[in-house]
Every structure is written in C-alpha cells, then in structure tokens.
Amino acid sequence: MTGRHKRPRLAVWKFASCDGCQLSLLDCEDEILALAEAVDIAYFPEATRSEISGHYDISLVEGSITTAHDAVRIQEVRRRSTKLIVIGACATSGGIQALRNFSDVKEYTRIVYARPDYIETLATSTPISDHVRVDFELRGCPINKHQLVEVLGAFLVGRRPATPAHSVCVECKLKGNACVMVAHDAPCLGPVTHAGCGALCPSYNRGCYGCFGPKETPNAPALSAKLSELGMDQRALARLYSTFNANADAFRQESERHDQDGQG
Amino acid sequence: MAEQRVITAEGLQQLIAILAGEGRRVIAPTVRDDVIIYDDIESIDDLPLGVTDVQGPGSYRLVDAPEAEYFGFVVGPHAWKKFLHAPQIELWRAQREGGGVNIHAADIYAERAAFIGVRACELAAIAIQDRVLTGGQHVDAHYKMRRDHALLIAVNCSKAGGSCFCASMETGPAATGGFDLALTELKTAQDHLFLVDVGSSAGQALMDQISSRAATAQEHNAAQAQVEHTTESMGRSMPAGVNTPQLMADNLLHPRWQEVATRCLSCANCTMVCPTCFCTTVDDVSDLAGERYARERRWDSCFTMDFSYLHGGGVRNSVASRYRQWMTHKLSTWVEQFGSSGCVGCGRCITWCPVGIDITEEVRAIAGVEAV
Numbered sequence: 189m190t191g192r193h194k195r196p197r198l199a200v201w202k203f204a205s206c207d208g209c210q211l212s213l214l215d216c217e218d219e220i221l222a223l224a225e226a227v228d229i230a231y232f233p234e235a236t237r238s239e240i241s242g243h244y245d246i247s248l249v250e251g252s253i254t255t256a257h258d259a260v261r262i263q264e265v266r267r268r269s270t271k272l273i274v275i276g277a278c279a280t281s282g283g284i285q286a287l288r289n290f291s292d293v294k295e296y297t298r299i300v301y302a303r304p305d306y307i308e309t310l311a312t313s314t315p316i317s318d319h320v321r322v323d324f325e326l327r328g329c330p331i332n333k334h335q336l337v338e339v340l341g342a343f344l345v346g347r348r349p350a351t352p353a354h355s356v357c358v359e360c361k362l363k364g365n366a367c368v369m370v371a372h373d374a375p376c377l378g379p380v381t382h383a384g385c386g387a388l389c390p391s392y393n394r395g396c397y398g399c400f401g402p403k404e405t406p407n408a409p410a411l412s413a414k415l416s417e418l419g420m421d422q423r424a425l426a427r428l429y430s431t432f433n434a435n436a437d438a439f440r441q442e443s444e445r446h447d448q449d450g451q452g
Numbered sequence: 453m454a455e456q457r458v459i460t461a462e463g464l465q466q467l468i469a470i471l472a473g474e475g476r477r478v479i480a481p482t483v484r485d486d487v488i489i490y491d492d493i494e495s496i497d498d499l500p501l502g503v504t505d506v507q508g509p510g511s512y513r514l515v516d517a518p519e520a521e522y523f524g525f526v527v528g529p530h531a532w533k534k535f536l537h538a539p540q541i542e543l544w545r546a547q548r549e550g551g552g553v554n555i556h557a558a559d560i561y562a563e564r565a566a567f568i569g570v571r572a573c574e575l576a577a578i579a580i581q582d583r584v585l586t587g588g589q590h591v592d593a594h595y596k597m598r599r600d601h602a603l604l605i606a607v608n609c610s611k612a613g614g615s616c617f618c619a620s621m622e623t624g625p626a627a628t629g630g631f632d633l634a635l636t637e638l639k640t641a642q643d644h645l646f647l648v649d650v651g652s653s654a655g656q657a658l659m660d661q662i663s664s665r666a667a668t669a670q671e672h673n674a675a676q677a678q679v680e681h682t683t684e685s686m687g688r689s690m691p692a693g694v695n696t697p698q699l700m701a702d703n704l705l706h707p708r709w710q711e712v713a714t715r716c717l718s719c720a721n722c723t724m725v726c727p728t729c730f731c732t733t734v735d736d737v738s739d740l741a742g743e744r745y746a747r748e749r750r751w752d753s754c755f756t757m758d759f760s761y762l763h764g765g766g767v768r769n770s771v772a773s774r775y776r777q778w779m780t781h782k783l784s785t786w787v788e789q790f791g792s793s794g795c796v797g798c799g800r801c802i803t804w805c806p807v808g809i810d811i812t813e814e815v816r817a818i819a820g821v822e823a824v
C-alpha cells in the first residue's frame with residue numbers, strides 16, 4: 189500500500205441472518221490481506237446501540253429487519269454511513285425468514301418456542317431498502333465472494349460494480365453449459381434469476397434454485413407455463429418461488445398466483 | 453471441383469493423428485452429459501458413434517441411432533464461435549508503476565486448431581462472422597488470429613434435425629465451400645466410408661499423407677442422394693416466397709411483438725447459442741488496492757437491459773422491443789449492414805430456447821396476418 193490516502197473506514201453490520209454472507213468476507217483468503225490494507229475494518233456482529241460510534245465510509249449490512257429494535261438500529265447505521273451496501277438475500281429481499289410474511293408469525297412462535305411470550309418480533313421480515321436508502325444491493329444466498337470483492341474494489345475507486353442483472357442463463361452459456369431444462373427436463377429458475385453465482389447449479393446438471401432473486405424484467409408466468417409442462421403442479425410451483433427470495437416482488441407474486449390452499 | 457477421394461474410418465483416425473501430430477488442438481463433436489458438444493478429442497473413439505439427437509422447440513434428447521455413424525446427428529448447443537469468438541477474454545490490463553500507469557495489451561494469441569465436423573450452416577455462420585469481425589475497417593485481432601490458425605474439416609449432414617431449416621436459408625445441407633476438407637459419411641451394411649472433397653491446399657497436404665482411393669461414380673451418387681434426402685427432410689423452413697427483410701421492416705408495430713413478449717423470458721439463450729450473434733460488452737475490473745486494472749470482454753445480448761443502456765437508463769425496456777431487435781436484426785437489418793441474412797437456419801435458437809419460441813413460426817405469424 190502506498191499510503192496515498194487515509195484508509196476508508198468500513199463497518200460490517202448484522203441483522204436477522206445466518207452469518208453466511210459475512211463468512212464470504214472471511215472466505216476471501218486471497219484478498220483478505222489486501223482488504224485489510226485497503227480499508228480500516230470495524231466489525232459489529234449484532235452490535236447493540238451503545239456500541240455504535242463514529243462515522244463509516246462504507247457499511248456492509250447483512251440481514252433483514254424482523255424486530256422493532258432493528259428497525260431503529262438500521263436508521264442509526266444509515267446515519268453513520270456514507271455508503272451503505274446491503275449484502276445477501278436477507279438484506280435485499282427479506283430472506284427465507286420472510287416466509288413469515290405469508291403466515292401468522294404468532295402461530296410459528298407457538299410451535300417453535302417453549303415460552304413464546306419471550307419472543308418479541310415483527311409480523312414481517314423486510315429488506316433494508318424498505319427502511320432506509322441503500323447505495324448498492326449485492327444479491328445472493330449466500331453472496332458470491334468474488335462479487336463482494338468486485339463491489340468493494342469498485343466503491344474504493346469510485347466506479348460502477350460489474351454485477352450484471354441479466355439472467356443466470358447468460359452465465360450458463362458463457363461457461364459452455366448445455367441447458368439442463370432443454371436437455372434433461374430439469375426445472376430451472378435460471379431464466380428469471382439474477383446472475384452472480386456463475387451458474388453454479390446448472391454446471392452440476394441441476395436446475396437453478398433462484399438464490400440471487402429475480403433478474404431484471406423477469407417473466408415468471410412464462411417460465412411457470414414451461415415448468416407445468418414438465419410436470420410441476422400448482423403446489424410445487426408455489427414452493428419453487430418461496431425460498432430465499434420469497435418476498436422479492438416477482439417471486440412473491442408468482443408463488444401467490446399458484447398458491448391455492450394458502451400453504452405455499 | 454477436384455476429384456472426390458474415399459477414406460475409411462482408419463483414414464479418419466489417421467487424419468486426427470496427423471492433425472494432433474502437427475501440434476494442433478483437435479476439436480470435434482463428443483458426448484458429455486447426454487448432449488453432443490464441441491470439445492477436444494484424442495481419437496475417433498471420442499466421436500459420438502451410433503447416437504443421434506431428437507430436437508424440437510425447447511427440447512433436445514440423445515438416443516441410439518439406427519445406424520452406427522460417427523456423424524449421424526446435427527448441431528448441438530455449442531457453435532464454433534466458442535473457439536473463434538471466445539465468450540470471455542481480457543483486452544488489456546494496467547498497473548500503477550513508479551508513479552505512473554503502465555498499460556499492457558493482452559497477447560493476441562491463438563492455438564493452432566482443427567475443427568472436425570463443421571456443418572454447412574456452420575461454414576455459412578463462420579463466413580458471416582468473418583465478414584462482421586474482420587471485413588470492415590476495424591478488424592477484431594483476437595478473432596482473426598484464431599480464425600487464421602484454424603483448419604475447417606466439414607461434414608455433409610446425413611440427416612436433418614427437427615429444428616433445422618438450412619435448406620430454406622440456402623446455406624446447406626451440403627458444404628459447398630469455405631472448408632479445407634469436407635467429408636460425406638457413407639455407411640452401408642458392408643462398408644463404412646468417407647467421401648472427401650478437398651477445399652484448400654492445406655486440405656490437400658493432409659490428404660497426401662492419408663491412404664485414399666478415387667471415389668466410384670456409384671459412391672459419388674450415393675453421397676449426393678444422401679444430401680438430397682437430408683434437404684427433403686428438414687424439420688422446419690422459412691416460409692417460401694416471403695421477402696423477410698421487407699416483411700420485418702414493414703411490421704415494426706405488428707401486435708405479434710407484444711404477443712411473443714408474453715412467452716419470451718428475455719433470458720438471452722437464443723443469442724448466446726446463435727452461431728452468428730457477435731455482440732460483446734466490456735467490464736472494467738480493479739483490485740482492492742487500486743493498483744491493478746483490467747478490461748475484460750464477454751458475450752452480450754440484445755435481450756439484456758444493459759445492452760441498450762444510454763445516459764439514464766435502457767432504451768429497450770419492453771421485452772417486445774428486445775425480441776423485435778433480435779429478430780429484425782437477424783432477418784432484416786443484418787442484410788443492410790453486412791449484405792446477407794444474419795440467420796443460417798441452424799435451428800439452435802429454437803431448440804435451446806427454454807420455452808421453445810420458433811423464429812420460423814414468428815415469421816409465419818407476421819407474414820400470415822399481413823396476407824389477410
């Protein structure tokens with residue numbers, strides 16, 4: 189490092205999530221030293237309000253908003269951040285825990301916890317962008333570590349990150365994969381899913397599960413028509429769209445369209 | 453055309469060995485995960501002997517063939533552009549050095565390659581990409597280098613696929629030029645032969661090293677009959693008697709564009725598998741320290757939003773406008789730009805469209821409504 193500039197301060201914040209996306213950061217073995225040289229990292233796993241101090245040039249936010257406390261805390265994080273980058277399906281769409289948005293959360297807590305009265309939670313799990321302005325959304329469940337390095341590298345020099353919003357199919361073709369849906373009748377969400385994983389599942393002859401959420405201009409009803417031809421019934425279709433990005437608009441609308449019995 | 457020669461399967465194996473011996477990458481159809489793709493082969497045993505493909509809109513299946521032929525199938529998901537117009541390359545990189553910035557252009561480098569099993573439609577597609585990428589004022593040096601170092605060994609199709617319509621595009625099924633050698637596989641109960649047409653001095657030099665004999669009149673006729681049979685059994689066709697370029701130009705506001713947009717996923721598969729689509733985009737990448745930069749190029753498609761991004765947003769926001777861009781470029785504006793259709797009738801965009809949208813059917817729909 190040349191020491192030309194004062195190192196930017198970077199904070200990592202956790203909301204409701206599994207920590208998988210933060211782990212992607214630690215998983216950047218090759219880049220972690222370069223990152224530590226490029227930025228001054230302040231790490232706040234589940235920080236309580238009293239621990240928040242100072243101002244951050246870049247904040248990475250993982251997780252969704254599921255409690256009243258977190259809804260307040262994210263406002264504070266926003267106030268203290270010049271750039272706020274949200275990472276992962278929880279932060280960008282509400283995550284798998286947004287399945288609660290489709291049901292009665294009280295019923296869930298009664299089933300899961302011995303003392304449901306100890307549980308204080310909101311009825312919904314919502315993306316960070318529902319609460320504060322975000323400067324960039326990095327998709328994925330979990331995020332792709334190469335894309336994380338790309339986004340940080342881009343913000344550090346002030347250029348646009350290369351995280352295209354087109355279909356997974358484009359990545360599939362760049363890799364030379366034969367389409368598993370055409371060749372093997374494997375149901376694949378690739379045509380409606382945001383690129384970023386490098387077509388991981390189709391590269392192993394499986395259909396895409398939609399981990400990166402809806403792509404730009406998705407046409408889920410047209411894909412569902414094809415999937416029904418492949419033998420998926422209404423219930424299976426409703427479930428297919430109700431995973432890590434269940435609350436993302438295009439996936440939510442499509443699962444609701446096929447959800448006849450209200451069970452997803 | 454010069455005299456046709458005849459070689460056996462052993463002769464074909466000899467040819468592969470000679471090409472490899474010259475230090476060439478030998479690339480040919482081969483089976484991977486129940487699909488015939490193009491990849492490196494070591495011997496004739498890597499060819500898809502005795503299998504054939506059943507293709508239709510949005511559907512591809514590999515099945516046992518009635519005849520044990522080496523080339524008894526048609527084109528698959530790969531096109532030769534994968535090797536000539538690579539999906540992803542680095543164009544240049546830059547590095548901060550001693551207070552300045554040094555820029556290094558990427559090496560323009562090509563392995564010597566031999567493509568075996570290039571079909572007539574693919575020869576036509578390569579000729580089109582030659583025109584697009586090397587024909588004008590701005591030559592794509594990467595493409596040119598790879599193209600100059602590739603030998604093309606064609607195969608005349610012994611059957612037509614369910615999505616094929618080269619006959620109506622006048623690009624096949626017989627290879628008529630642009631190859632170094634062209635093979636016609638003749639499999640009978642008694643014999644397994646390849647008729648060979650020589651198309652270049654490089655092809656002749658190869659034939660000089662392989663044991664061959666002159667073709668008989670009977671063999672010559674059998675090869676012709678086979679190609680004629682293929683012509684007659686095309687799975688699809690572009691409607692005859694329609695001036696497609698004009699049809700497209702006259703129907704830019706046709707309701708069919710809106711209708712097809714309800715089915716189209718804007719997934720870009722059709723453009724990625726098309727052997728003539730050539731569009732690329734570039735990404736600039738930098739490392740965390742801001743010390744190293746690179747400009748990378750990758751295939752792009754007119755089905756993405758970024759493709760038409762101008763200041764403030766994309767121009768082709770509706771899927772209808774993007775499908776229309778693809779089809780009118782292939783069939784109409786390409787003619788103005790490059791002097792030929794951008795479609796060679798290979799059928800890939802039909803087979804590999806996940807929802808089976810068929811360019812010939814879309815032309816019929818537009819032409820049909822107009823005729824009323």
Ligand code: SF4
Nearest residue numbers: 357360367368376378
């Ligand atoms: S396998 Fe899936 S992601 Fe790949 S091209 Fe087919 S539909 Fe698209």
Ligand code: SF4
Nearest residue numbers: 729730731754778781
């Ligand atoms: S059809 Fe689209 S992707 Fe293909 S060459 Fe034309 S503009 Fe490019």
Ligand code: SF4
Nearest residue numbers: 726795796798799801
């Ligand atoms: S438009 Fe379709 S049929 Fe025509 S050359 Fe391209 S992929 Fe082949």
Ligand code: SF4
Nearest residue numbers: 716717719720722805
């Ligand atoms: S025509 Fe088919 S392959 Fe092309 S973008 Fe539309 S759905 Fe995808």
